[in-house]
Amino acid sequence: MPADEAERTLLACCGSSHWARRIAAHRPYPDLDALLAASDEAAYDLTPADVTEALACESLTLLPDGAYSAAHTALSAAHAAYESRFGHVFVICLDDTPAEESPDLVLTEISARLSNDPDKELTLAAEELRRLTRGRLTRSPL
Structure with missing residues (x-):
């Protein structure tokens, strides 16, 4: 191409x-x-x-179908706090995480990473982007 x-x-x-x-x-x-x-x-x-630039293209981590409303509420609040603190969406690679465990993992990781300073968090977000990219490339029709 x-x-x-x-x-x-x-x-x-x-x-x-x-x-x-x-x-x-x-x-x-x-x-x-x-x-x-x-x-x-x-x-x-x-x-x-x-x-x-790459983070600006990312979207929120979605919950699996059937997740209960309390999880949606908790994650929405956590995402809002994260975006307010760091100015970009929270990114995490869930490729090796069973769907039923992803809401708890996302909430735990957002909570833990909220205490990071902006430079450290940008480094962690960059690593998660790298991991996400690997998974996307593996599944891409390139």
Whole structure:
């Protein structure tokens, strides 16, 4: 696919235009492992501005269908507190977490990370973005 189309597709995996351009520019990759390694390397090189750009493209972590309303209320309040403190949505990779455990994990992690200073939290959010990106690339039709 043309580079600009590849970049648009890659932006669905990670919202950093710098990351998407870099990954698209080094195609083709011999296999998924090479793509994931390149993705990790590019993610580790993101500047705080690149991470902020990518975070702006993320949405709230959704609860699984059938979650009870108290969980929705608690998570909504936690997400609001997090966004108020840090100015971006809370991101966490739940790829290896059973769906029934994800609400508790998200609430626990938001609560724990609310005490971080902004620089430390940006570093943690960047790592979660890297993990999310790996999972998205694995499931992507690239």
